[in-house]
Amino acid sequence: xRLAAGSLARSCGARDMKTxxxxxxxxxxxxxxxxxxxxxxVLFNGRADGRLNTGHAGVLLAERRGSYPLIDxxxxxxxxxxxxxxxxxxxxxxxxxSFQRYCHASRLLRGLVPHTPGSLHLLDDDYLxxxxxxxxxxxxxxxxxxxxxxxxxxxxxxxxxxxxxxxYGLIHHFQLDMVxxxxxxxxxxxxxxxxxxxxxxxxxxxxxxxxxxxxxxxKLAEQLTPLDVFLGLMAAAAHDVDHPGVNQPFLIKTxxxxxxxxxxxxxxxxxxxxxxxxxLRESGLLSxxxxxxxxxxxxxxxxxxxxxxxxxxxxxxxxxxxHLDNQDLDLQLASHRHFILQIALKCADVCNPCRxxxxxxxxxxxxCEEFYRQGK
Ligand SMILES: [Zn+2]
Numbered sequence: 340x341r342l343a344a345g346s347l348a349r350s351c352g353a354r355d356m357k358t359x360x361x362x363x364x365x366x367x368x369x370x371x372x373x374x375x376x377x378x379x380x381v382l383f384n385g386r387a388d389g390r391l392n393t394g395h396a397g398v399l400l401a402e403r404r405g406s407y408p409l410i411d412x413x414x415x416x417x418x419x420x421x422x423x424x425x426x427x428x429x430x431x432x433x434x435x436x437s438f439q440r441y442c443h444a445s446r447l448l449r450g451l452v453p454h455t456p457g458s459l460h461l462l463d464d465d466y467l468x469x470x471x472x473x474x475x476x477x478x479x480x481x482x483x484x485x486x487x488x489x490x491x492x493x494x495x496x497x498x499x500x501x502x503x504x505x506x507y508g509l510i511h512h513f514q515l516d517m518v519x520x521x522x523x524x525x526x527x528x529x530x531x532x533x534x535x536x537x538x539x540x541x542x543x544x545x546x547x548x549x550x551x552x553x554x555x556x557x558k559l560a561e562q563l564t565p566l567d568v569f570l571g572l573m574a575a576a577a578h579d580v581d582h583p584g585v586n587q588p589f590l591i592k593t594x595x596x597x598x599x600x601x602x603x604x605x606x607x608x609x610x611x612x613x614x615x616x617x618x619l620r621e622s623g624l625l626s627x628x629x630x631x632x633x634x635x636x637x638x639x640x641x642x643x644x645x646x647x648x649x650x651x652x653x654x655x656x657x658x659x660x661x662h663l664d665n666q667d668l669d670l671q672l673a674s675h676r677h678f679i680l681q682i683a684l685k686c687a688d689v690c691n692p693c694r695x696x697x698x699x700x701x702x703x704x705x706x707c708e709e710f711y712r713q714g715k
Pocket of ligand 1: 542578688
């Protein structure tokens with residue numbers, strides 16, 4: 340079980356835990372560099388050039404947190420021809436920039452003037468592949484998140500979130516720093532445990548995609564503000580971050596420190612929320628916003644994530660039923676929109692049985708495997 344002092348520090352989201360975090364965890368820049376290196380290695384070696392060392396990948400598979408086998412950078416250095424290495428470096432740089440190019444291209448296609456002077460303005464041919472084609476159908480319920488995760492080399496959550504942020508113009512609206520955004524999303528994706536059969540980054544991406552399906556429902560879409568959309572997508576992406584793969588009763592009965600920390604109440608959900616707040620502050624994503632605004636966003640994120648606690652299901656169902664019976668839902672009220680976002684996130688979190696059979700079956704097998712492991 341991987342719940343070290345670092346996760347506790349993030350969970351607490353408190354300044355006094357910062358020392359613990361920095362002392363026991365690699366610095367954020369090191370973590371990001373390591374993740375980016377791994378990602379680039381996979382991209383570089385995963386291409387069909389016939390030099391993929393499957394034995395090596397197998398050994399390293401266990402330590403990879405994404406859903407794609409890790410390829411060691413050392414494979415690059417054993418290349419006999421220096422020219423090939425340089426070519427690889429050029430390709431790596433090209434791919435590093437591809438994300439930024441894609442976002443810029445997306446803004447241009449939607450007629451938005453770029454707000455960052457000097458930003459790149461080249462369409463990235465690499466990106467306009469199968470993954471991009473899939474994104475054109477991201478609002479459909481038969482979206483295959485497993486295939487999308489493979490096409491993005493295990494970066495489905497980051498890629499999907501960046502795409503949706505562009506679709507809604509959230510980067511421009513909130514004047515978000517692209518580097519900070521990418522850093523934050525990378526941290527979130529990395530903090531999901533790839534060894535969990537179910538509660539991993541692909542589940543987060545799946546819930547985010549389902550959330551998008553709800554957000555684009557016409558009656559809801561015409562009332563939602565950019566803040567609503569931002570919070571809905573962020574909550575969906577981070578709602579299970581650092582999930583240990585066991586449930587709350589297990590944590591309580593084994594006297595886990597998280598159960599003590601959160602006094603046996605919404606233990607996991609509280610941890611997901613506080614971890615998200617910790618990463619938001621560590622990345623500085625919202626640091627340019629007024630303090631009261633960023634604090635309000637953190638609180639609303641907490642309210643959304645805590646709503647996914649299944650033990651509070653009846654509470655939400657009764658309130659929702661009352662609203663439907665009385666027909667008094669007014670989506671012009673921020674509180675009512677927030678409630679609907681809570682319901683949407685809860686539905687997105689458990690929507691697996693509503694997917695097409697092939698996807699639903701895979702999720703069922705994964706969740707059964709995770710439950711089985713808990714009982715072993
Ligand atoms: Zn979930």
